[in-house]
Amino acid sequence: MNCPRIPLILLLFSSVHGFQYTNLANYVDSHQEEYVEALREWVAVESDSSNILKRSELHRMMELTAKKLQQMGGSVNLIDIGNQELPDGQIIMLPNVVTAQFGNDSDKRTVCIYGHTDVQPAKLEDGWATDPFNLTEINGNLYGRGASDNKAPVLAWIHAVEAYKSLNMELPVNVKFIFEGMEETGSNGLDAMIQSHRDTFFSDVDYIIISDCGWLSRKPALTYGTRGNCYFFAEVEGPKQDLHSGVYGGTVIEPMTDIIGLLDTLISPSGKILIPGIREAVAPLSDEEWKMYQDIQFDLDSYMSKIGVSQLMYNNKVDLLAHRWRYPTVSIHGIEGAFSDPGTKTVIPAKVIAKFSIRQVPNMEPVMVKKQVTEYLHSMFAKRRSPNKLKVTMVIGAKPWIADIRDLLYEAGKAAVKRVFNTDPDLIREGGTIPIAKTFQDVTGKSIIMLPIGGFDDGLHSQNEKISRYNYIEGTKLFIAYLYEVSQIKKSSV
Amino acid sequence: MNCPRIPLILLLFSSVHGFQYTNLANYVDSHQEEYVEALREWVAVESDSSNILKRSELHRMMELTAKKLQQMGGSVNLIDIGNQELPDGQIIMLPNVVTAQFGNDSDKRTVCIYGHTDVQPAKLEDGWATDPFNLTEINGNLYGRGASDNKAPVLAWIHAVEAYKSLNMELPVNVKFIFEGMEETGSNGLDAMIQSHRDTFFSDVDYIIISDCGWLSRKPALTYGTRGNCYFFAEVEGPKQDLHSGVYGGTVIEPMTDIIGLLDTLISPSGKILIPGIREAVAPLSDEEWKMYQDIQFDLDSYMSKIGVSQLMYNNKVDLLAHRWRYPTVSIHGIEGAFSDPGTKTVIPAKVIAKFSIRQVPNMEPVMVKKQVTEYLHSMFAKRRSPNKLKVTMVIGAKPWIADIRDLLYEAGKAAVKRVFNTDPDLIREGGTIPIAKTFQDVTGKSIIMLPIGGFDDGLHSQNEKISRYNYIEGTKLFIAYLYEVSQIKKSSV
Numbered sequence: 001m002n003c004p005r006i007p008l009i010l011l012l013f014s015s016v017h018g019f020q021y022t023n024l025a026n027y028v029d030s031h032q033e034e035y036v037e038a039l040r041e042w043v044a045v046e047s048d049s050s051n052i053l054k055r056s057e058l059h060r061m062m063e064l065t066a067k068k069l070q071q072m073g074g075s076v077n078l079i080d081i082g083n084q085e086l087p088d089g090q091i092i093m094l095p096n097v098v099t100a101q102f103g104n105d106s107d108k109r110t111v112c113i114y115g116h117t118d119v120q121p122a123k124l125e126d127g128w129a130t131d132p133f134n135l136t137e138i139n140g141n142l143y144g145r146g147a148s149d150n151k152a153p154v155l156a157w158i159h160a161v162e163a164y165k166s167l168n169m170e171l172p173v174n175v176k177f178i179f180e181g182m183e184e185t186g187s188n189g190l191d192a193m194i195q196s197h198r199d200t201f202f203s204d205v206d207y208i209i210i211s212d213c214g215w216l217s218r219k220p221a222l223t224y225g226t227r228g229n230c231y232f233f234a235e236v237e238g239p240k241q242d243l244h245s246g247v248y249g250g251t252v253i254e255p256m257t258d259i260i261g262l263l264d265t266l267i268s269p270s271g272k273i274l275i276p277g278i279r280e281a282v283a284p285l286s287d288e289e290w291k292m293y294q295d296i297q298f299d300l301d302s303y304m305s306k307i308g309v310s311q312l313m314y315n316n317k318v319d320l321l322a323h324r325w326r327y328p329t330v331s332i333h334g335i336e337g338a339f340s341d342p343g344t345k346t347v348i349p350a351k352v353i354a355k356f357s358i359r360q361v362p363n364m365e366p367v368m369v370k371k372q373v374t375e376y377l378h379s380m381f382a383k384r385r386s387p388n389k390l391k392v393t394m395v396i397g398a399k400p401w402i403a404d405i406r407d408l409l410y411e412a413g414k415a416a417v418k419r420v421f422n423t424d425p426d427l428i429r430e431g432g433t434i435p436i437a438k439t440f441q442d443v444t445g446k447s448i449i450m451l452p453i454g455g456f457d458d459g460l461h462s463q464n465e466k467i468s469r470y471n472y473i474e475g476t477k478l479f480i481a482y483l484y485e486v487s488q489i490k491k492s493s494v
Numbered sequence: 495m496n497c498p499r500i501p502l503i504l505l506l507f508s509s510v511h512g513f514q515y516t517n518l519a520n521y522v523d524s525h526q527e528e529y530v531e532a533l534r535e536w537v538a539v540e541s542d543s544s545n546i547l548k549r550s551e552l553h554r555m556m557e558l559t560a561k562k563l564q565q566m567g568g569s570v571n572l573i574d575i576g577n578q579e580l581p582d583g584q585i586i587m588l589p590n591v592v593t594a595q596f597g598n599d600s601d602k603r604t605v606c607i608y609g610h611t612d613v614q615p616a617k618l619e620d621g622w623a624t625d626p627f628n629l630t631e632i633n634g635n636l637y638g639r640g641a642s643d644n645k646a647p648v649l650a651w652i653h654a655v656e657a658y659k660s661l662n663m664e665l666p667v668n669v670k671f672i673f674e675g676m677e678e679t680g681s682n683g684l685d686a687m688i689q690s691h692r693d694t695f696f697s698d699v700d701y702i703i704i705s706d707c708g709w710l711s712r713k714p715a716l717t718y719g720t721r722g723n724c725y726f727f728a729e730v731e732g733p734k735q736d737l738h739s740g741v742y743g744g745t746v747i748e749p750m751t752d753i754i755g756l757l758d759t760l761i762s763p764s765g766k767i768l769i770p771g772i773r774e775a776v777a778p779l780s781d782e783e784w785k786m787y788q789d790i791q792f793d794l795d796s797y798m799s800k801i802g803v804s805q806l807m808y809n810n811k812v813d814l815l816a817h818r819w820r821y822p823t824v825s826i827h828g829i830e831g832a833f834s835d836p837g838t839k840t841v842i843p844a845k846v847i848a849k850f851s852i853r854q855v856p857n858m859e860p861v862m863v864k865k866q867v868t869e870y871l872h873s874m875f876a877k878r879r880s881p882n883k884l885k886v887t888m889v890i891g892a893k894p895w896i897a898d899i900r901d902l903l904y905e906a907g908k909a910a911v912k913r914v915f916n917t918d919p920d921l922i923r924e925g926g927t928i929p930i931a932k933t934f935q936d937v938t939g940k941s942i943i944m945l946p947i948g949g950f951d952d953g954l955h956s957q958n959e960k961i962s963r964y965n966y967i968e969g970t971k972l973f974i975a976y977l978y979e980v981s982q983i984k985k986s987s988v
Contacts, residue, residue, distance in 0.1 A: 013909040078788060087836075229738060231838050240802025244955060246926025249853050250765065250823035251797075251807050251814055257761055260826060264758035267751055269878040271744065303745075307541030308734025311881035312731060313745050320745055332754060334832030342581075344889060346851060346926075347572055347827055355833060357840060359743050387805030395838060431839075432740025460740060462979050 019484045020165075020169065021419060025477050027163045032473045035159055036142065039472070040135040042117065042151045043144035049118035051094070052086065058095045062181050065154070066098045068353050069177065072162050074100040081189035094189045095181030101200060102161050103174035109176040111486055112205040112446075114436065115154035115212060116183035119146035120461045127463040141466040144364075148458035148467040152210040154179060156453060156472060160479035172487030176205060183212070187436055194443050207409055207447055207486060208440045211479075214454030216428045219297045220421050220478070222413040223450035224403040225325065225436060226427035227359040230369045231396035236376055237387040243334060243348040255352045256338055258386050263354055265380045267330045271313045271323070277372045278328060281364045285322055293318040296426045306457060325429035328364060332356045357396070359431065366397035380395045401437040401448070402429075403447045409449040412485035419481045420474060453478060513978045514663065515913060519971050521657045525556060526967045529653055530636065532562075533966070536611065537638035537644045543589070543612035543679045546580065552589045555611050556675050559648070560592045562601045563671065566656050568594040573691075575683035588683045589675030596655050597668035604668040605980055606699040607939075608930065609648035609706060610677035613640035614955045621957040642961040643954035646873055647705040648673060650947060650966060654881040654973035666981030668883040671706045677706070681930055688937050689969035699979060701903055701941050705973075708948030710922045714915050714972070716907040717944035719819065719851040719923035720931060724863045725890035728756060728848045728871055732882040738844040750832055750914045752880050757848055759874045761824040765807045765817070767852075771866045772822060775858045779816055787812040790920045799952065811973040819923035822858060825851045851890070853925065895931040895942070896923075903943040906979035913979075934958045947972060 028035075041390075046060035048054045064079065068087040069076045078096040085091055095118070103110075122145035124133035132138040132145040142152070157177070164171050182188045194202070201452055215221040243252065267273055279440040298317050309428065314320045323329065336353040339345045360369055381390045403410070417425040430450070440448055453475025459465045499735040522529075541555035542548045556572065563570045579585055589612070616626035616639035624630040626639040629699055651671070658665050672695075675681045692716070709715040730749040737746065747921070761767055792811050798804070808814045817823065830847040833839045854863055868886040875884045897904070899921055911919040924944070946967025953959045 229740065229840065231840070241956065243801065244826065244926060245825035245851060246723065246853055247924070248818070248924060250799065250817035251820060251925075252801060252803055253763075253765075253805065253807055254825060256828070257763070257825040260754055261763060263754045269747075269751070269755060269880065271747075284518060307737065307742065307746060309732060309746055309881060311747065313665030313747055323744035324742070327744060331739035331743045331748060331840070331842055332750040332832075333739065333839055334834050334843065335749070335829060336834055337835065338826075340828050340830055340832065342830060344849065345827055346723065346725070346825075346850075348825055349828065355838065357838075358571045360742055378865060382500060382793035386763065387803060412986045430741070431743060431745075432738060464734065 008356055011183050019172075021071040021481060021484070023167055024163050024169070024424050024480045026315045028159070028473060028476050028480070031057060031159075032050050032469070035155065035472065036137070036469065038155055039142060039147065039152055039374045043135040043146055044157065046133050047118045047146070047181065048121045049182050050121055052092060055092060058118055058181050059093075061072065062095045062098055063123050065117050065179050067308070068158060069098065069100040072102070072165060074102050074159070074177075076100045079193060081193045084188055088123060091209055096175070097181070097190065097193055098179045100177040101174070103171045105174060109206045110176060110204050111207045111483070112176040112178060112202065112207055113209045113211070114440070115157065116150045116179050116180045116331075117146075117154055118181040118184050119149070120184050122465070128425055129464055130185065132465070137469070140466055140470060141468050142472065143464055143466040146215065146464055147465055148454040149460040149465065150183070152467045152472045153453055153475065157206065157211065157479050158478040158484060159476045162479055163476075164483075172484045175483065176201070179447055184261070188417065190436065191439050194439055198443055202444045203230075205444060205446055207449065207481075208444065210434065210437060210448065210450045211436065211452055213430050213450055213452040214458055215452055216426055217297045217299070217456050219423065219426050220416070220417045221426040221428045221452060222410055223428055223430055223452055224410065225326065225402045226407045226434045227328075227431055228364070228365050228366065228400035229357055229396055229398045230360050230373070230394055231355070231357040232373055233353050233355060233393045233395055234259065235351065235391040235393070236262070236388050237391070239349040239350045241346070242350045245346045245348045253386050253388060254348050255388050256349055257354050258381070258384060258388055258390075259335065259354050261384060262377055262390075263332055264358065265376075266332070266356065267454070271329070273328060273330055275372055275376045278358070278364070278369065281368065282327060289326070290318055291428060293321045294440070296321065316323040317329055323432045326361050326492065328360050330356060359433070361400050362402055366394070366399060370397065398433045398435040399438045401441060407447050408489045409447050409486065412482060413449055413451055414484045416478055416481035420478045451478070451482060452494050495554050495887065504793055506598040511600055512972060513666075515978070517661060517976060518657050518663070518974045521661055522653070522967060522970050522974070525653075526963070529649065529966065529970065530629070530631070530963065532649055532653075533636060533641065533646055533819070536649065537629040537640055538627055541612045541629050541640070541675065542615050543676050544615055546586060548797070549586060552675050556589045556592055559611050562733060562883065563592065563594040566596070566652070566659060568596050570594045573687060578682055591675070591684065591687055592673045594671040594672070595668070597665045599882060602667050603700045603981060603983065604698050605703055605845055605977070606670040606672060606696065607651050607703045607705070608672050608934070609651065610644050610674045611640075611648055612675040612678050613643070613645070614678050616959070623958055626827050626959070631963065634964060635962050637958055641959055642707050642948040643959065644677070646816065646961045647947055647964045647969065650970040651705065657970075657974055658977075664757065666978045669977065670695070676860050677930075678891075684930065685933050686860060688933055692937055693950075696938045699938060699940055701943065703976075704794040704928065704942065704944045705946055706928065707924050707944055707946040707953070708952055709946055709950050710920055711791045711793070711950050712915065713920050713945060714911045715920040715922045715923055716904055716911070717922055717946055718899045718904065720895045720928045721822075721855050722858070722894035722927055723851055723890055723892045723927040724854050724860050724888055725849070725851040726867055727887045727889055728753065728850070729845065729885040729887070730756075730847040730882050731885070733844045736844045738842045739842045742842055747882060748842050749878050750843055751883050752875070752878060752882055753829065753846050753848050755878060756871055756874055756884075757850065759870075760850065762827070763825070767824055769866055770869045772852070772858070772863065775862065776821060777856045779820070783820070784812055786921060787815045787871060790815065790922065818925045820855050822852055822854050824850060824852050845846060853927070854892050855898055860888070860893060863889040864891065866880065872954065892927045892929040893932045895928065895935060897942060898970045901941050901943075902983045903941050903980065905977060906983060907943055908947055909979045910972055910975035912930045913975045916966060945972070945976060
């Protein structure tokens with residue numbers, strides 16, 4: 001990043017000048033019912049990108065998104081990003097990516113805001129208390145699929161721009177939007193689109209803002225890192241077909257016994273990764289970090305009660321947060337090819353594929369993790385002297401992303417939070433992976449901030465997803481304030 | 495068993511007397527096209543007991559079976575064995591059990607022959623080379639679902655009785671049949687039916703014959719034992735719902751890690767069961783048994799090539815057969831609740847249920863096995879100091895069955911094999927479980943023989959199931975001879 005560091009106090013001072021925040025905030029407050037209605041309209045569109053039967057709804061969602069931006073006078077494009085090939089060979093069209101631009105003043109900084117308007121699947125019978133596609137307000141919470149992930153944040157950004165325009169206030173920065181419709185299934189087609197628009201759409205972008213995550217507690221947060229994901233398939237193949245366990249059990253070396261033995265060498269009961277080289281590669285925890293974690297508002301008891309467990313892997317806040325965000329971990333997801341239905345089946349599965357992933361962190365490199373895991377599993381397998389065949393494949397190698405929290409984007413974030421919420425934000429990381437952040441970073445070379453407005457308990461991907469009216473409306477104000485604060489970077493740093 | 499032992503030579507001598515085997519064998523040879531047509535008609539009925547959509551076909555199959563027996567002049571009953579409750583609460587009728595009786599001479603012994611006319615599922619697209627429900631002859635093999643399991647053996651028994659009747663020869667024994675239609679899904683309703691008919695249908699039965707298994711090689715065999723089956727569910731429950739492995743990985747003690755660790759304590763890579771007490775309970779291998787196994791015709795190389803493996807758990811015949819038939823083994827079948835689909839999913843499963851079974855043998859007791867496994871897993875789990883909850887359940891506790899090979903039923907079997915095939919049979923056991931054998935033994939107190947006519951390579955439950963024309967036709971002759979040989983037990987032993 002190119003900007004010199006300036007003290008927070010300077011930013012705060014400069015930001016007071018000429019910014020009619022109160023007018024804008026009042027406008028938001030007096031229009032909040034319209035914002036809720038806009039969210040209701042969007043939630044009603046079942047834009048589930050994982051279900052091809054809902055593809056027409058997804059296309060409609062992208063058109064609604066584009067229409068909304070057009071009505072605000074933006075320069076809008078619906079970008080064809082090609083087709084999707086289904087496992088059965090069928091070809092279907094990917095949803096268009098929507099881009100929009102508001103303002104083209106070369107004296108101003110240009111921000112690009114990323115979001116998505118596709119959603120995870122949801123069915124009432126999964127255990128929802130209300131119809132997931134009919135936004136329902138209960139005790140100040142707005143329940144519906146996609147409410148927090150990511151429809152309300154996208155709308156909040158749109159409303160933030162709209163507020164400036166409605167009050168005939170000049171936007172403090174040029175604003176570009178890029179909204180996609182395949183995020184929930186891996187952002188199919190987006191990497192190539194970003195690559196091919198590097199020298200056009202992205203050429204004048206200074207900063208990238210992502211609001212596709214949540215706070216850690218009731219306190220606002222800025223997110224400065226995500227873990228990567230090295231996802232492995234370990235396949236053990238034995239007999240040429242499944243065998244009856246009565247007839248053949250005891251005579252063959254069973255692939256399931258082998259794979260269980262291998263999986264059991266990955267991680268200890270206390271969470272220690274046993275693959276040589278992994279732990280050694282991790283960037284050491286600095287005293288500064290330790291101090292930061294110590295200061296974060298985070299209650300272990302409410303975390304436990306939210307998950308429904310009686311004990312966590314670590315019983316102090318710093319260790320827990322560090323292992324959630326900045327240390328690697330191994331999760332075993334399941335085994336394909338074995339018997340997984342209810343009931344009983346007396347089968348010796350002939351070929352089993354274990355799925356596990358390592359959330360990796362700086363300074364681990366996916367290519368090295370792949371080598372370490374593959375060599376280790378093969379050496380463990382050799383010890384078993386099994387005649388079966390082992391194949392280890394890394395099917396995802398998504399890198400972690402980390403921002404420099406001294407970047408002025410974060411200073412602007414702190415100032416905006418202070419203005420709206422009258423508190424300092426927590427500086428947090430995400431344990432999960434948002435690969436698009438790393439793509440933006442690598443392709444555009446620009447600084448990125450993750451500026452969440454979702455609540456810590458919004459239940460993303462789960463039943464009864466919601467966003468609170470408070471987070472939605474105050475979040476809109478936060479975005480308004482942020483557009484101003486980020487514009488101040490230029491003034492102060494040129 | 496009540497019969498004194500008599501030397502084989504005496505049986506052979508007495509069996510020559512008055513038995514017009516050649517006439518009967520000629521009759522079978524000259525009617526073999528009709529027998530193949532009868533099998534074709536039966537195979538065409540998709541009597542899949544596991545698929546409720548095929549239930550009307552299954553009812554039709556039982557009616558066809560009854561009709562065939564009625565046409566031969568038997569005293570036939572279709573016995574209502576009640577209803578089946580489906581997982582969704584729906585109630586459907588179980589297929590009737592068909593019983594029949596031929597002859598009621600109190601001076602003769604009475605045999606009861608058990609079989610089933612339901613089949614496993616089959617679809618052409620599963621990898622069948624021919625339509626599974628259209629019997630197709632290729633190179634002397636009759637391909638079709640249920641051909642070997644168990645329609646041809648049932649027909650061979652019916653044709654054996656028919657041959658005597660067509661030639662106006664007196665049946666040497668009274669013959670009773672009991673044919674069911676739920677064998678492939680666990681003989682639902684049959685145990686109760688046997689119990690309730692103990693003092694009626696079964697009261698005058700002397701011997702029970704089951705022909706629902708196969709030879710070990712190209713050599714005919716008599717089967718004198720089956721392993722039991724203790725099937726376990728080991729459930730580990732952690733968080734109250736599935737968690738995102740990125741967001742929560744590293745902070746929770748994952749149920750999958752626990753269950754993998756537990757499963758890995760069951761059996762060593764070399765096949766040694768690690769649960770204390772299990773191996774100690776097994777009846778020791780006697781020198782006699784060792785000698786018997788040594789004499790059995792069994793080729794390790796063709797066994798390996800049939801299964802498609804390059805190495806077996808044991809590389810000598812005696813150890814291999816002993817571990818197939820008379821030693822226990824542990825097979826891990828799979829894990830319910832984990833991710834088992836193709837592709838990737840970044841989930842921490844909240845509750846996982848591992849399925850594994852122990853094929854147990856004399857002198858292991860299911861109730862003791864349950865105790866040993868449960869205590870062992872709980873002690874291993876305690877060492878992990880996991881906050882998750884472990885529940886161990888034994889959902890099947892089917893006992894092994896073993897006959898005394900000195901029983902005259904087996905002497906009769908040897909004589910019949912000698913007469914038809916001019917060789918001595920192998921005396922073999924089944925690694926699998928046929929729980930009905932143990933039920934017959936326990937409820938009726940009668941001696942039981944398993945007299946197989948299926949080939950070693952018939953592919954039961956698999957694609958391209960078949961029976962060879964040779965096994966079907968010579969098997970019919972074997973049954974004809976067996977009815978005579980078993981009648982000689984009475985003469986010689988009274």
